[in-house]
Amino acid sequence: MITAQQKPINEIRGMLGPYKRILVLGCASCVAECAAGGQKETAMLASTLRMMAKMNNEDVTIHEHTLDRQCVRDFVVRLDEIISSYDAVLSLGCGAGVQAVAEMFSEIPIIPALNTEFIGETRAQGLWMENCLGCGDCMLYYFGGVCPLARCSKQLFNGPCGGSVGGRCEINQDVDCAWQQIIDRLTRFGAMDRLEMIYPPKNWSRKQGGGPRKIIREDQQR
């Protein structure tokens, strides 16, 4: 899941600058799961902005609306009927959602209300952890299901650095050493031999070799 957090309200207010009719646009997918941009958060942000406007005696119209997904054109296109009533859209989608809306409605400014954070796991109620970089070349087999790219602070491929002490990363005592976890897991199921080889330099071209990536699946296309 993509995680995100709301930007500070003053930053948002600053970006909304001159616009008088604003659509606050939520997204009911990932950002709803991490309680940053779902219907409820959208209602809260809209209400907050309306209050700000009233406090400053500004004549601003702010409505809210939540799409099932902002990053899917079929959902985004449903805004077509209402978009012309607004000067700007404040999107609570992730970066992909913001850009999908922007792509479709080129005539109107789209303003992000969230900082998109990472691909993560819901570890516990109210706790989300980064565990994937989306490198396009998954190596989790070799690393026993723990990604050193996402979870080792140095993105090391061939074992823990000298800063790994007691299962903790040198960065911070709160951070688990991913390599300790990798080794523990591989030891548990007897696959330490996977770490004997020198893991070759990562093929980053899968992540950024050809500019922005795309996946084309003809079997999935119409």
Add this chain to the structure above:
Amino acid sequence: MNNSAKFRFPEVVKTPSRFRNPIGKYRLHRTEACETCGKCVDLCKYGVHVIRRGRVYIENSYLCVGPDCPSPCYEVCPVGALSCGKNPVFDQLGDFRWTPDLLVSTWRMAETGSVPLAGLEYKRGSSGGGFDKLRIVMKSGQTGQADIPDQDIDVSLQLNRRDDHGHRIKIHVPFYGGGMSYGSVSINTILSRIKAAKALGTFCCTGEGGYPDELKPYDDHVITQVATGLFGVREETIKRVKIVEFKYAQGAKPGLGGHLLGDKVTPGVARMRGAVVGHPLFSPFPFHSVYSVEDHKKHVDWIKAINPQALVSVKVSTPTDVDMVAVGSYYAGAHIIHLDGSYGGTGAAPEIAKKNIAMPIEYAVPKVHRFLTAEGVRDKVTVIAGGGVRTPHDVAKIIALGADGVCTGTADLVALECIRCHNCESGRGCARGIATTDPELMELMQHEWGTRRLVNMFLAWKKELVRILKRLGMTSIRELVGREDCLVHLDYMK
């Protein structure tokens, strides 16, 4: 079926709720303080807690019996991580007749085949009258029958008491399933009921919606209904069965016809009923060809001409003159008088009808019993009571008031996890997949599951009836018929 020596009741197969979170009366809560000591897991004999991967989870909160628990986990938890309270959902379940306790205990019976261990009032509701104010009078302490094995207590019922050339039919439990039409409920519901009826050695009625082919394997356990709309009635269907039921009226909406909303008339329903998809269907009231007992006799004769051995049941509701109607039906040739009380179930009825028209079954049965007795024909006819019978205790009470057996309806649906939201008629029908013909919603319930649930519930009923009979010092349920002396009414008790 007549060879009762061979008949064996099925075993209980534990059949839990088909929903993820079964509803119980109490709810347990565990805070983060839990240190996974496992004490609660060891202590609880109801299986509420489980331990997994180093954490204790409350997995079966619904099994918690709350203050009735002899060793409450929440009192002994060393870190005070557990608390117990009444499930707030419980409060808004049910109604005066089907109290939350009754709903939940019926679900429990359908799951386990036994009445609930503790924590629930499973014997009566809180309607403030009738069954709920009647009590069975039992001798304190042991009775002579206590030593008799359960299987020697006879709860079966002979349906043909006329001694005519009709089938000799014995049902092994003193109840059978009332009519629910194909269309008002899903085929899965119908199959569940009929398969359970077969397993229990009894019958189930098709209602007025035709006789789906899926029921063919169970012909010997089907009662087919002839009602005012004559939907799905064909000579062939009359010939297939051993019992034919005339429905003159339905207790929940006496004096009104049936009404199947257009939404529920799916292609399958339309084919079965010979109707048009999407158009509402009305059964008129009454039989437009019946204006007298003589007319009624013609009806009965018609059935006997087509299927001479068939038993004829006459389903009537309960007006002031219900006793006259019963006697008339007997003289017209009926084997079974089926009285349907005004507080029974329905797929859809105007609320004004459900509440106000005709009398509750508790009044009708003694009235009919006394009248038939006075007429000297009580032994010649089987009186079946339906419409508001919810528990084995209700069964015992209505038999003691003069019925031979009972007909069940709503209780079956509750066993299938009906929650009595009263929305059977709206939109796509039952959101829980019971009283619906919507293909997607129907999928929510499979008949294998439904059959097991019904069998379990009725085995629990039977067990409870046997227990009651033993405590009353009886060895057969026949002994209970009309034994008003076994009952007291709280308002009249001296």
Add this chain to the structure above:
Amino acid sequence: MKYVSRLKSVLEKGGFAVTSECGPPKGADPQAILKKAELLRGKVDSVNVTDNQTGVVRLSSMAAGVLIRQAGLDPVLQMVVRDRNRIALQSDILGASAIGIRNVLCLSGDHQSFGNQPDAVGVFDLDSIQFVQVVKNMRDERVVIGGDTLGQPPDMFIGAAANPFADPLDFRVVRLAKKINAGADFIQTQCIFNFERFDKWLSAARDRGLTEKACILGGVTPLKSAGMARYMKTKVSGIDVPDELIRRMECVSKDRQREEGIRICVETIERLKQTPGIRGVHIMAIEWEEAVGEIAQRAGLLPRPVPDDQ
């Protein structure tokens, strides 16, 4: 020994500067770079040393710069942000300054996918404009990113590149302004074939006063053949070779095309010398360093002023 930037001193004295470039070899042989440099000695003021150009692994530009410096030429150290993060970039600026390199050209760099290391990660921690600003702050404010103060600041004449021929045209001038405002002392442009476009760009830059704030060196490249002209037009993004120029190359016989290329180049330089706001030329004779001397000679750019440090 006190090093000064010859490019800087020429420009400060109001001279018309000449720079050229030489690419380090795909190997560790110092002579390869020194040989190329030798061809340029006395012909140009400063020599750009390219930094793993087109994403191909070569001898490091820093080392090549040192070799050139030691040979007595004035290197312009090209640095791309593709391969180094801000720590490395800043550290290399300090190192370069310490060993007497006085010019730096701050670049984004060609994408790694073009070269022989397509699997490499592209760092792009800073972009070229940020980098210019960082170097300026190191030099003038004595601070690195994050605000830490430096002991001795680097002494760098800061350059940046500009391409008047890429799109969108209107923004190219904005970008030039950003580079200059960020602290670029000099600008080397992409090679100029299309004067119509170039003049538009330059006049917009003049209107913004940019030609006063930084020294713009027009980039020129001698065409070796008509084929090269066509290739550059179609295959190299951001280079605009007008059709008439291609025709002119095609009109001469193959063996005379080099000569024609030099002639065009000389004409271009002549024209640039007359163009207000142009302070010099940057001759990029790709793998043809021998031509630089002749071009400079024929364009009247020789002799080069004697540097102060000699």
Add this chain to the structure above:
Amino acid sequence: MPEKYVIHTTTAPNRFKAVSRSGIIAWEEGCLRCAVCVKERCVYDVYYKRKLDPRQMIDSIDNLCMNCLRCVQGCPKELITKSLNPEYKEMGDDFFTPEIISKLWSQAETGKIPVSGAGYPGPFSGPGFDSMWTDMSEIVRPTRDGIHGREYISTAIDLGRTIKSLRFDDSGALLAETPLLVDIPLPILLKVPPFGAISDKTLLGWAMAAKRLGTLLALKIDDVEKLPDQFRPWLVPVLEEDLTDPAIIPVGVRIVEIPWSSRFEKSAKIIKDTFPSMLVCVNIAMMDGMEEKAVSVADAGLDIIHLELGRYSEKEPETYDPRRVKDAIRSVHMKLVETNIRDEVTLVASGGFAMAEHVAKGMICGADAVMAEFQLLIGLQCRMCRRCATGLSCPVDIQDASAKWVAARVVNLFGAWHNQLIELMGAMGIRDARRLRGEVGRAMFFEDLDKVAFGSLGSAGEGFELE
């Protein structure tokens, strides 16, 4: 179907969200946003349609939820519960119960009769009209098909005196004077309630509804002036004191109500002298001695007796008990029957009729017609909170509702009642509402049935226990 047998209704949406019996409590913290969320699978789409009304702080989910509990039972984290709504429980009083109020709301909104599945959920019986069942017959009764039917059932009744027999002279001309009658198509009159956030718009709406229904609206005589003259034939001005000056009677009305007092005959005479064709209705409070008063009104040759349960009018607050209405009507009716004058006077009762079934039962007990009053407010979403009576503002701002909406809601409500009456009469085999009056033979009374069935079930001696 002829107009006289049908009341046309059109949906008149609620202005405020209705207070619902229970609400969904769905905690978001810990929600996993399952791919197949039980919220998305809601058969009724209530989560999808979710909105918050900031005036009332009511979440639309509470109104839309149909209590199937699938989300409650399906949420993997058990984050969803249903809970009784504290506001709902406290609505109304023990006569106008929350259940009745909300049923009336929906009838006024849709004009449809309440239909539901499953059996009757209520108590076995209860006080007042709840201790009556109406009869039906299995076989030998006229055929009908309820409100969907092909046969017409008339709910029309007459107001006024009837004569016992007709006499003719030799030429065949009618000797007796034909009595004055006002016929109304359903046995329900409307009456402006004694409290409520009532504005002129509300009054106008009610008058429009009375006209459209073809019935009458009883209102304070002073209020008549607030309405356009065209409504006069459908208004019944109510005098609270004896009449001395006939000039105060608005011209154009057909019936006037005066209070019973020792001088009621004098007042009535003034009216009859001035307006010979006007019917006079005498208001008698339900209290001791009402039977004799009723007889005196009938004896005086007056047209209509209005037997009123005087609640909030503060006339007889201590006698108020809507559940006594059943017995009061029976008692007055029987007295009139005994006095052999019953058929000569119209008996209208008011004050204890919260539901359509009460109308039929009231008529069975002996009333010719009933008056509805608080229903007129409840139809407008009144919650019977009586804040208005204490000077507080109305939570649903009834006073601001447009007359058109008011009229539509009231027509819907009584359209639904009309259809329910037809259902009930159809089941009884009665095709004319006038025949319902006093038909106790087609009713069953709890006291009688219970005693017959259970009166003998009363002994449990020593050594027995009850289960």
Add this chain to the structure above:
Amino acid sequence: MRYNNSRTLALFYCQNVPGAGERERIGLEKKYGLSIRFFPIACSGRLEPVHLLSALENFADAAYVITCPQGMCRYFEGNLRAIKRVRRTQDIIAGIGLERERVGIVTGLKEDPKTLAEHAEEIFDKTLQMGRSPVLDKGEANYDHCATEAH
């Protein structure tokens, strides 16, 4: 009648707070007029920040929640959640320059529970000490967008 006091308080209270019946509430409404808008809720855990924000936005100078005592919640942690949600709401309004005290939560004490009337009086006194909310215009409450999306 409207605004017979100069402040409006939105008071959400758990139905388990003593003295929270309809009768008592009418008494309080008489006392406070429209200065206090009472919203009984089945559980304080039902309240979301958006409810409080909506109240502040539309009519209230302050929005307060009264919960049942800790450990008494029928939903076990409804009142605990309410506390967190109120804190979150306070953060939000603080972010736009409103005083945190315009939103608050009062938890009853198990031993000595206060009645709704007592709570209301205390909270309303607090409300009176605050200025008029800068969010509200000087005039009428505004419900222009009555259909706020809730969750």
